[in-house]
Amino acid sequence: MRIALIGNPNSGKTSLFNQLTGLNQKVGNFPGVTVDRKSGFAQLTPVQRAEIVDLPGTYSLYPKSLDEKVITDLLYDRAAGNYPDFVVVTVDANNLRRSLLLFTQLGDLGLPAVLALNMMDVAERHGIRIDLPALERELGVPIIPMNARKGIGVAALKIVMAQRLDAAPERFWEPDEALLPLVRQIRYYFDLHNDYLALHYAQQYRHIGFLSDDDKAYLQELTHQYEFDATxxxxxxxxxxxxRINDILLETVTVTRTETREPISNRIDKVLTHRIGGYLIFLSILFLLFQAIFAWAQYPMDWIDQGIAALSATIQENFDGPLVRLLTEGVLAGLGGVLIFIPQIALLFGFLAVLEETGYMARVTFLMDKLMRPFGLSGKSVVPMISGLACAVPAIMGARTIESWKDRMITIFVTPLMSCSARIPVYTVLVALVVPDQAAWGVFNLRGVTLMGLYLLGLFSALGSAWALKIVLKARERSYFIMEFPVYQWPRWKNVALTIYQKVQAFVMQAGKVIVAISVLLWVLATYGPGQKQETAEAQVRQQVAAQGWNEEETSRRVASARLENSYAGSFGRALEPAIRPLGYDWKIGIALLTSFAAREVFVGTISTIYSVGQDADMGTLQDKLRAEKDENGQPFFTPARAFSLLVFYVFAMQCMSTLAVTYRETKSWKWPVAQLVYMTGLAYVAALAVYQVLA
Structure with missing residues (x-):
């Protein structure tokens, strides 16, 4: 059995979905589009399971954005393989009048439904009393009073869902007699089951994805013939x-008291959305986040790093051979590059989940609207850009909510400049190498200050690029920004924990597979070389040993370096080296730049593998290996100049194939992803060059 959850934004739909499915969730895309499709499984009875599909929030069946459009594409096509058996409509008991508009439209489509009357506790606090039996009679469906945040009413809802409803709600509205000839022709042509669905075909045929061009041409001709005015x-x-809704509510809802004091949410908003204080509070919250990423995550990261190093050393001490080196220098090195960043990924998404759960994130988008306007963006651009702190791919897909073509294109173009979570591994490794672990201004961790500076650099570059693109596009289209503020609430820690689990799992399973696979491939490329080049290079080093009288440790290091330089990987790096030498990079970093095009975080796995090949097992952690790396003059290789040059390169560089792919998918043109790649790579190269030349 397939059940769809549908409701207004902020009606508690996602909370209900989490209560029903728990950890049994998966995220994919709706067929044919890149809008996220969240689904999961709920155990309704000991012997009965149901698939729960969480649809995007919407206020009506007349979609205004591309993510809302997937709802109509799903509910208008009974022949679709993922058509639901019935729907659970979540409504806000504190705002029934607005919420019931969507419910009445679903009822007139003939969909079997259950009404989940959520936020009953909030309604009771506001003196709202609902006659549930009377409301059930008026609507013609079972009504389950709920508090989805606390799980109250979920068991009763499961019982109702297990009964496999087949009765549709009452009819709430019928098309006029004048429309019936048009409606009946559409019903006959498409073999539809009711008049209201046929009317939606007439009104929205241009935006219904499953209709063929011939179907749309037929509907266009028919609506023109009957002079149908959709608006x-x-x-x-x-x-x-x-x-009709007003009549129903007059009979079923009473308000026992009127609020005389200003709601506490409004009083809080006066502080959090203040035109000056609001920005300072937001910056303080971001500052706390970046401090936590370094200060709180450092201990578990050290444990993981030391554990991987100890395991690798133990295996190398007790076993020998190519397969052992493949395991320790390839698989374990790559695995360490994945696991070590789990604490930071968990902290980042935990913070973002808390901000979302409390309702503060909606205020941030409102607050940033005025800041975005001069740069050719709108407040709606803030949501994808803030999402870009997590990952550019869903952030670019999130731009579908922006109606203005200009705003949407600019948002898609500049969003990859926001530092995503995939850059955290790169940032933290390099910052820890060259920035002292000490307090700044007596309170703040200097590394946290540096990390926040990198994020702000990405933000300012995104705004500057948007301003420039606004001038290039020369679009005069005006846009608007409307957002409903959810009520402030304490975060639901179960949902926060669920978010952290899902994001960490996605990082380990998706990025992790790529990192480990590339690490193994790199080990092979770095261990073997063409012809006899490695053996020849080693023989030359041995001759120098005899002449120079180096000790065993120095001999081993130079032999390993010579073999690596003459391997397949070294040949690729050497080919790239002339282009990146002005930035202070060598051929080893060149290899990492190439492999990290698959995903930015692969950089760390690559350097972990490159600096593990041939190294002594006692070298310890990745940080130890990087600190021990020397340049041709025997000096530490990772100087502040090189490290900051790399950091700036990764702030600006477009090094993610998935981002380019989703940009093409969203814009339907290669012009935009190619322009992104050229612009961001050029910006990264010039900025990194300037940083290195100034600091070197």
Whole structure:
């Protein structure tokens, strides 16, 4: 059995989904589009399971954005393989009038439904009393009073869902007699089951994805023949529906008291959205986040790093051979490059989840709207850009909520400049190498200050690029920003924990597979070389040993370096070296730059593998190996100049194939991803060159 959850934004739909499915969730895409499709499984009874599909939040069945459009594509096509058996409509008991508009539209489509009356505790605090039996009679469906945050009512909802409903709600609105000839022709042509669905075909055929070009041409001709005015009809329908909803609520809802004091949410908003203080508070929260990523995550990261190093050393001490070196220098080195960043990834997404759960993130988007306007962006651009702190791929997909073509294109173009979580491994390794672990201004960790500076550099570059692109596009289209603020609430720690689990799992399973696979491939390329080049290079080093009288440790280091330089990987790096030498990079970093194009975080796995090949097992952690790396003059290789040059390169560089792919998918043109790649690579090269030349 397949059950769809549908409701207004902020109606508690996601909380209910988490209560029903727990950890049995998966995220994919709706067929044919790149909008996230969240689904999971709920155990309704000991012997009965159901698939739960969480649809995007919407206020009505007249979609205004591309993510809302997937709802109509799903619910208008009964022949679709993922068509739901029935729907659970979540409504806010504190705002029934608005919430019931969507419910009445679903009812008129003939969909079997259950009404999940959420936030009953909030309604009771506001003096709202709902006559549930009377409301059930008026709507014609079972109503389950709930508090989805606390799981109250979930068991009763499962019992109702297990009964496999097949009765549709009452009809709330019928098309006018004048529309029936048009409606009946559409019903006959498409073999539809009711008049209201046929009317939606007439109103929205241009945006219904599963209709063929011939179907759309037929509907266009038919609506033109009957002089059908979709906008006027939609307005008349909405007014009529609200009239019916008002009648229902007059009979079933009473308000026992009127609020005389200003709601506490409004009082908090005066502080958090203040035109000056609001920005300072937001910056302080970000500052706390970056401090936590370094200060709180350092201990578990050290334990993981030392554990991987100890395991690798133990294996090398007790076993020998090519397979052992493949395991320790390839698999374990790559695995260490994945596991060590789990604490930081967990902290980042935990913080973001808390901000979302409390309702503060919606205020941030409102607060940033005025800041974004001069740069050619709108407040709606803030949501994808903030999402870009996690990952650019879903962030670019999130730009589908922006109606303005100009705003949407600019947002897609500049979002990859926001430092995503994949850059955290690169940032933290390099910052820890050259920035002292000490307090700044007596309170703040200097490494945390540096990390926040890198994030702010990405933000300012995104805004500057947006401003420049606004001038290039020369679009005069005006846009607007409307957002509903959710009520402030304490975070649901179960949901926060679930978010952390899902994001860490995604990082380990998706990025981790790529990192480990590339690490193994790199080990092979770095261990073997063409012809006899490695043997020849080693013989030359041995001759120098005899002449110079080096000790065993120095001999071993130079032999390992010579073999690596003459391996397949070394040949690739040497070919790239002339282009990156002005930035202070050598052929080893060149290899890491190439491999990290698959995913930015692969950089760490690559250097972990490169600096593990041929090294003594007692060298210890990745940090130890990087600190021990020497340049041709015998000086430490990772100087502040090189490290900051690399950091700036990774702030700006477009080094993620997935981002380019999703940009192409969203823009339907190679022009935009190619322009992104050229612009961001050029910006990264010039900025890194300037940093190295100034600091060297």
């Amino acid at each position: 006027a009809r939609q307005a008349a329908e909405t007014i009529a529906r609200y009239g």
